[in-house]
Amino acid sequence: MLTDKAQVVVIGGGATGTGILRDLALRGISGVLIEQGDLAHGTSSRFHGLLHSGARYAVKDKAASKECIEENLILRRIAANCVELTGGVFIQLAEDDPEYTKQWISSCEEAGIDCEEADIQELIKSSPVLSPNITRAFKVPDCAVDGFRILWGNVNSARRYGAKVLTYHQLSAIHQVGGKITGVEVTNQLTGEKKSIECQMIINAAGAWAGEVATMAGLEVNVIKDKGTLVAYNHRLTNMIVNRLRLPGDGDIFVPHGTITIFGTTSLTVDDPTCTKPGHGEVLDLIKLGKQMVPDLEDYRLIRAFAGVRPLYQEGNSSGGRSVTRNFALLDHRLRDGLTGMISIVGGKFTTFRLMAEKTVDMAASQMGINVPCRTAEEPLITPVENALLERGKKVFGIPGAKKAADRLGDSFAQVVELAEKEPEKQRIFCECEVVSLAEINYAAQNGDSFTLGDIRRKTRMGMGTCQGTFCSYRTLGALRGYKQFAGNHRMYLTKFLQKRWKGMRPVLWGQQLREAQLSTGIYSSLFAMERMK
Amino acid sequence: MKKNVEVLIIGAGLSGLMAAAKAVESGKKVLLVAKGMGAIGLSSGCIDLWGYSLDNPEHECHNPIAEISNMVKDNHDHPYALVEDVLEESISFFRRICADYNNPYLDNDGGNWLLPTALGTIRPTYLAPASMAVSDLHNIKRFLVIGFEELKDFYPDVLVDNLKNTGELHVDCQLNTLLVSTGGEELSTNNLAHLLEKPEVINKVINQIKPHITTDMVLLFPPVLGEGWDSAVVNNISQRLGCPVYEVANIPPALPGQRLQQMLLHHIKKQGVELIIGCTVTGALIKDKNCIEVLAKGSGKEITINAKNVILATGSFLGGGLSSKPSKVWESIFHLPVEKPEGKWSTREFLSMEGQPFNKIGIKVDQSLRPVGKDMKTLIDNLFVTGANLSGCNYPLEKCGNGVALATGYKAGKLVGEVGQ
Numbered sequence: 020m021l022t023d024k025a026q027v028v029v030i031g032g033g034a035t036g037t038g039i040l041r042d043l044a045l046r047g048i049s050g051v052l053i054e055q056g057d058l059a060h061g062t063s064s065r066f067h068g069l070l071h072s073g074a075r076y077a078v079k080d081k082a083a084s085k086e087c088i089e090e091n092l093i094l095r096r097i098a099a100n101c102v103e104l105t106g107g108v109f110i111q112l113a114e115d116d117p118e119y120t121k122q123w124i125s126s127c128e129e130a131g132i133d134c135e136e137a138d139i140q141e142l143i144k145s146s147p148v149l150s151p152n153i154t155r156a157f158k159v160p161d162c163a164v165d166g167f168r169i170l171w172g173n174v175n176s177a178r179r180y181g182a183k184v185l186t187y188h189q190l191s192a193i194h195q196v197g198g199k200i201t202g203v204e205v206t207n208q209l210t211g212e213k214k215s216i217e218c219q220m221i222i223n224a225a226g227a228w229a230g231e232v233a234t235m236a237g238l239e240v241n242v243i244k245d246k247g248t249l250v251a252y253n254h255r256l257t258n259m260i261v262n263r264l265r266l267p268g269d270g271d272i273f274v275p276h277g278t279i280t281i282f283g284t285t286s287l288t289v290d291d292p293t294c295t296k297p298g299h300g301e302v303l304d305l306i307k308l309g310k311q312m313v314p315d316l317e318d319y320r321l322i323r324a325f326a327g328v329r330p331l332y333q334e335g336n337s338s339g340g341r342s343v344t345r346n347f348a349l350l351d352h353r354l355r356d357g358l359t360g361m362i363s364i365v366g367g368k369f370t371t372f373r374l375m376a377e378k379t380v381d382m383a384a385s386q387m388g389i390n391v392p393c394r395t396a397e398e399p400l401i402t403p404v405e406n407a408l409l410e411r412g413k414k415v416f417g418i419p420g421a422k423k424a425a426d427r428l429g430d431s432f433a434q435v436v437e438l439a440e441k442e443p444e445k446q447r448i449f450c451e452c453e454v455v456s457l458a459e460i461n462y463a464a465q466n467g468d469s470f471t472l473g474d475i476r477r478k479t480r481m482g483m484g485t486c487q488g489t490f491c492s493y494r495t496l497g498a499l500r501g502y503k504q505f506a507g508n509h510r511m512y513l514t515k516f517l518q519k520r521w522k523g524m525r526p527v528l529w530g531q532q533l534r535e536a537q538l539s540t541g542i543y544s545s546l547f548a549m550e551r552m553k
Numbered sequence: 554m555k556k557n558v559e560v561l562i563i564g565a566g567l568s569g570l571m572a573a574a575k576a577v578e579s580g581k582k583v584l585l586v587a588k589g590m591g592a593i594g595l596s597s598g599c600i601d602l603w604g605y606s607l608d609n610p611e612h613e614c615h616n617p618i619a620e621i622s623n624m625v626k627d628n629h630d631h632p633y634a635l636v637e638d639v640l641e642e643s644i645s646f647f648r649r650i651c652a653d654y655n656n657p658y659l660d661n662d663g664g665n666w667l668l669p670t671a672l673g674t675i676r677p678t679y680l681a682p683a684s685m686a687v688s689d690l691h692n693i694k695r696f697l698v699i700g701f702e703e704l705k706d707f708y709p710d711v712l713v714d715n716l717k718n719t720g721e722l723h724v725d726c727q728l729n730t731l732l733v734s735t736g737g738e739e740l741s742t743n744n745l746a747h748l749l750e751k752p753e754v755i756n757k758v759i760n761q762i763k764p765h766i767t768t769d770m771v772l773l774f775p776p777v778l779g780e781g782w783d784s785a786v787v788n789n790i791s792q793r794l795g796c797p798v799y800e801v802a803n804i805p806p807a808l809p810g811q812r813l814q815q816m817l818l819h820h821i822k823k824q825g826v827e828l829i830i831g832c833t834v835t836g837a838l839i840k841d842k843n844c845i846e847v848l849a850k851g852s853g854k855e856i857t858i859n860a861k862n863v864i865l866a867t868g869s870f871l872g873g874g875l876s877s878k879p880s881k882v883w884e885s886i887f888h889l890p891v892e893k894p895e896g897k898w899s900t901r902e903f904l905s906m907e908g909q910p911f912n913k914i915g916i917k918v919d920q921s922l923r924p925v926g927k928d929m930k931t932l933i934d935n936l937f938v939t940g941a942n943l944s945g946c947n948y949p950l951e952k953c954g955n956g957v958a959l960a961t962g963y964k965a966g967k968l969v970g971e972v973g974q
Contacts, residue, residue, distance in 0.1 A: 518902070540949045542805070549674060
């Protein structure tokens with residue numbers, strides 16, 4: 020069996036896990052991160068992409084709301100290319116309680132959230148899709164954030180300091196001797212190969228799977244799995260994030276991302292962390308609620324629906340829903356269960372991932388007798404692309420293509436531009452919807468972390484646009500044939516890719532997206548007879 | 554603007570064009586209006602009648618016409634059940650037009666062709682343009698699959714890898730690939746097809762292929778060999794290299810479907826059909842179960858059309874003929890009732906042997922293709938529905954889309970031509 024050694028093994032490749040890996044690396048603590056799928060396999064790729072200002076939690080959860088605004092300001096600074104400074108607005112409708120608004124204003128002030136009353140006429144003029152029944156509106160510093168980019172930013176930053184990441188590796192055993200952690204055994208999900216990693220400390224950051232990981236160590240951690248469904252519209256409905264000014268509930272957040280808008284969410288307790296199927300009924304319920312804020316919502320084109328499982332935690336509580344805190348909990352299993360060398364970090368939300376990582380690594384470091392302060396709030400996560408490089412990029416990919424690629428790639432943009440300069444045929448755009456070049460796809464394919472078309476999709480956004488991969492997935496198959504992980508079974512790769520997209524399209528199959536689906540079956544079934552492909 | 558015609562056809566897909574071609578034969582005044590260019594240009598360019606065996610749906614059927622008559626005995630709701638009387642007649646009519654324009658559509662002795670696609674799958678089809686009709690696939694000993702460096706929508710190696718897996722090739726068959734270049738930058742399918750009409754470009758391509766030619770070789774190309782429907786480019790390459798040359802079906806845009814569309818448009822114009830493309834029909838006036846007026850908008854102008862008979866060839870959801878909202882579906886112009894599946898509109902698997910139920914959604918009609926209500930009574934006496942608008946057929950799975958369009962379009966054209974004669 021293969022063996023490896025590190026001071027700390029981090030379980031889970033979401034925002035928290037990758038944040039922890041980076042924090043460890045910056046303090047000079049060696050770490051290996053284990054992730055059962057691709058990065059963001061769990062909740063970190065299945066949320067609305069809202070970098071909270073904290074205003075949403077101001078009334079209900081003051082501590083959480085204060086953390087949000089602090090982290091919001093840090094992330095804008097250290098990860099500028101992952102954050103879109105959209106600003107946010109909270110709208111109070113005629114039927115909403117004005118008393119809540121008063122309470123909310125003073126809570127925002129207490130938390131230090133900049134909140135300024137907006138002129139309703141001007142707001143409706145700049146965002147004409149909004150309801151004319153707005154009675155009050157307030158601007159707050161909400162932002163849109165690209166979760167996947169942040170995660171890879173964390174990993175790339177950690178790797179510069181020697182950290183290791185094993186995606187598609189499942190935890191198969193936790194080793195302990197005399198109440199002390201000694202290591203883990205992991206299984207490569209693609210090859211079946213097993214590997215043993217010796218370590219002093221395990222940090223369980225497995226999100227919705229944290230309970231399962233704890234069980235492997237003989238512990239009990241009760242994570243409440245709360246499914247939230249979201250939909251993506253094919254338009255930028257508003258330029259600002261729009262929240263409903265009332266107690267947080269379902270269907271009250273619109274987040275613009277590039278050319279699309281994500282709208283959500285719902286809340287439903289589920290048993291299984293893999294329960295991420297968005298339901299048709301949930302989507303219809305969402306739209307019904309959203310119509311209160313955006314009256315013509317039914318007329319806009321939907322691209323897809325998706326769902327994520329929020330891992331909520333409240334010691335001694337197992338019922339889910341909106342009443343459970345969105346705050347995080349750090350479990351020291353040495354004190355709690357008498358197992359030395361294991362920490363679980365549960366609950367929380369994307370916005371505060373860095374802080375969660377900091378607190379977790381503070382605890383881990385002190386238990387290992389290491390006294391190095393956290394640096395993750397100071398050192399930039401990703402170095403912004405310089406203007407001269409962007410200009411070179413525009414020459415090879417065109418202006419919109421270069422801008423999008425620079426934002427997506429951050430530090431790696433230079434390598435992709437070089438590749439395209441050296442091999443001009445790689446300048447061609449493969450995914451027209453998201454303006455992704457062959458050079459970028461090639462770069463994603465050869466960087467060692469891509470095993471499926473889905474991995475490339477997540478890294479490049481190829482196939483994420485209006486056509487949902489109908490055209491580019493076929494092209495990519497051809498262009499990637501030279502890479503050994505993509506050679507061979509085209510039927511399997513293509514079917515898997517199309518099937519994943521189908522899962523998201525199915526709950527929104529009406530209007531323009533039904534038309535798109537008819538074109539898609541027209542191509543893959545009528546024309547290619549792929550349903551009978553051998 | 555006002556227009557007075559005997560026959561109005563809405564839609565320029567295969568069924569609309571066939572309806573126009575047949576209706577104009579009767580000497581009637583025919584107007585065809587269409588919002589866009591119709592889905593025929595997105596199709597393979599072949600005429601699929603019926604792909605697979607009823608008893609064994611994994612296997613191609615050998616006699617599509619016989620299989621269709623068997624199928625409609627049990628399945629009265631299939632659109633083919635409405636056109637049994639004219640099916641063979643409509644095919645002959647279509648083939649005569651094609652032959653007149655030097656664009657022969659070939660049959661394979663009454664059976665299905667088994668034609669390779671760009672993905673390397675095999676698709677059964679009844680009629681193929683000469684440029685695509687690979688004969689005797691099972692006995693070919695050598696293939697050379699040729700791609701263009703400038704084209705991002707075709708990969709010879711993908712075709713070869715998958716074609717080998719089909720089990721349909723000769724055991725000793727050798728497959729090779731070659732990338733050629735026209736010497737320029739990235740090209741769209743249509744720009745490449747345009748370029749390949751030029752003798753100096755075609756010479757350049759032939760020179761690159763020539764050294765790779767051996768005996769008994771069959772050449773497969775992406776569907777880009779020229780814009781014209783007369784196969785001139787294919788024939789030129791074939792003669793000069795001394796081996797058969799074919800195009801394979803590929804994702805849109807592809808030339809074979811576009812050529813067929815252009816040929817049929819040319820034909821109906823020549824026959825005297827008036828054509829307005831880029832014209833959206835917005836509504837209709839119905840009185841005493843008759844459509845007496847159709848309202849349309851095109852290039853900023855409003856057009857009122859009075860027609861004795863109207864053919865609705867607007868092409869399902871893809872063509873815009875059907876509209877939908879959650880759990881609701883309606884016909885876009887006349888608000889005709891639409892037959893929808895009792896259960897879900899879609900299945901869990903994107904591609905499966907069940908097919909997607911939404912593709913069966915459509916309008917129910919009487920034996921004369923006129924829309925009927927739940928009580929099966931005719932709703933509008935002078936309105937005829939054709940092609941993908943009809944309910945009851947899962948054309949992507951059954952491989953019958955162009956066949957149904959051809960036969961139902963022909964029948965509607967014939968019926969309106971006979972009125973008053």
